[in-house]
Structures are given as structure tokens and as C-alpha cells.
Amino acid sequence: MVGRLPVLPEPRQPLGPDDRVRHWYENELGWATVPGRPVRLVVGRRFDVLDVPADAGRAALRHLGPASPVAVQGDRIRLLVAAGTKEELPGLLEWLEWGAVALDLVALGPGALMDAPVPPRAGSSGARPPALAPGRCGSQGAAVWLRPPGTECEVETSLPTLSAVGAVTGAPDLVRLVDTVATQCHRIRLRRACAQPLAFS
Known part of the structure; x- marks a missing residue:
């Protein structure tokens, strides 16, 4: 009696561009993503x-x-900071005496999502970035890294946090970052206000 031939599984389909991007974030950095397109990162777990x-x-x-x-992305810059910053920001702005000033400064934390920028490379080995569909990289409105994340370990130690004040690590302290960003937001706001023509009735 002749034995049956084993049933072989179907060959795996190659990952599409979004799948490669998602794979890079989840497996190289340990960052959560949500299903769907475009690839979006979960904010508030590993970073705010x-x-x-x-x-x-x-x-x-x-x-x-x-x-x-x-x-x-578009006309917005997103600075990654330590998880928990969203809750700390109002008190920090108050302490820095920015609390009464209307600033175009928003903190995103738990429950928020961020479009995943195109990975700068496939991983810490220096391999090329995942291939993307033609025209996808740099298309208008697509998120891109100005300063890309390194390895999972590097990211965790480089995020600005209140505990970095006076520390010897390479991470910038959150107080300095927030004060600098708030100052620049206020300057931009004043510049725009001065550029508006005066309304006379």
C-alpha cells in the first residue's frame, strides 16, 4: 500500500509595502500598530x-x-517624548509660566494614533528600508522622519523625560524641551499676529 504524499502548505505571499512598514515598527522597535491603512502607531504606551x-x-x-x-507630516512636527508626558504637560507649562498663553502645542498620549513615518532602514543592521510603492515616499502629506528612531533600546533612553533633569544620560530633559518649543510656538504666533492687517471700522 502506497502512503499518501504529505500536503504542502501554500507558499507564503511576500509582504506588501504596508506590511513591511508594520513589521519594522512592531519587530524592530516593539511599537504597537493598529490594523488598517495607512500604518498607524499607538501613542501612549512606549512614547507620547x-x-x-x-x-x-x-x-x-x-x-x-x-x-x-x-x-x-504636512505642516506639523511631532517630537517623541516619554510616555506620561501628556499628563505632565499642563502642570509643566504652568510651572514654566506658559499656562496662560494660548500655544499651538498639543500633547498626544493614551488613545491617540500617529501615522507611521516611512522607516529610515529595515533595522539596526543597516539594511535598506522596506520597499515602498512608487511615489509613496515623500508624497504630499506622508509622515517622514526628520530624526529617525534607532534601536528599541536607544529609543527608550533617548526620549525626553522629567527624570532626565540633571542626569548624565544623552536624553534631553523635558523641561528644557517644552520651554524651548513653547517659546518658538509663541514667537510664531506673535509673528503671524503682527503680519495681520489691522481692522478699522
Whole structure:
């Protein structure tokens, strides 16, 4: 009696561009994503985000020097900071005497999502980034990294936090970051207000 031939599984389909991006974030950085397109990162677990106007964010980065990961999408810059920052921000702004000033500075925390910027590379090995569909990278409105994240370990130690004040680590302290960003947001706001023509009745 002749035995049956084993049933072989179907060959695995190659990962599509979004699947490769999702795989990079989940497996290289340990960041959660949500199902669907575009790929979106879960905020509030591994990091929170300070979302500011691009002009203010770029000006702040010139004053801050090397910092944690920073992404840009459209006219907004997103600075990644330690998880829990959203809850700390109102008190911190009050302590820095920015509490009474209307700033275009938003903190994203638990429950928020962020469009996943195109990965700068496939992993810490220096391999090329996952292939993307033509025209996808750099298309208008797509999120891109200004300062990409490193490995999972590097990201965890580079996120600005209140505990970094006076520490010897390379992480910028959250107080300095928030004060610098708030200052730049206020300058942009004043510049725009001065550029508005006066209304006479």
C-alpha cells in the first residue's frame, strides 16, 4: 500500500509595502500598530508626542541640538517624548509660566494614533528600508522622519523625560524641551499676529 504524499502548505505571499512598514515598527522597535491603512502607531504606551507647527518645531530643534525621534507630516512636527508626558504637560507649562498663553502645542498620549513615518532602514543592521510603492515616499502629506528612531533600546533612553533633569544620560530633559518649543510656538504666533492687517471700522 502506497502512503499518501504529505500536503504542502501554500507558499507564503511576500509582504506588501504596508506590511513591511508594520513589521519594522512592531519587530524592530516593539511599537504597537493598529490594523488598517495607512500604518498607524499607538501613542501612549512606549512614547507620547508633542505636536507643534512645523516652523516652531524646526526653530526649537536648532536650539536643542540632538534629541529624540522627530517626525514631520504636512505642516506639523511631532517630537517623541516619554510616555506620561501628556499628563505632565499642563502642570509643566504652568510651572514654566506658559499656562496662560494660548500655544499651538498639543500633547498626544493614551488613545491617540500617529501615522507611521516611512522607516529610515529595515533595522539596526543597516539594511535598506522596506520597499515602498512608487511615489509613496515623500508624497504630499506622508509622515517622514526628520530624526529617525534607532534601536528599541536607544529609543527608550533617548526620549525626553522629567527624570532626565540633571542626569548624565544623552536624553534631553523635558523641561528644557517644552520651554524651548513653547517659546518658538509663541514667537510664531506673535509673528503671524503682527503680519495681520489691522481692522478699522
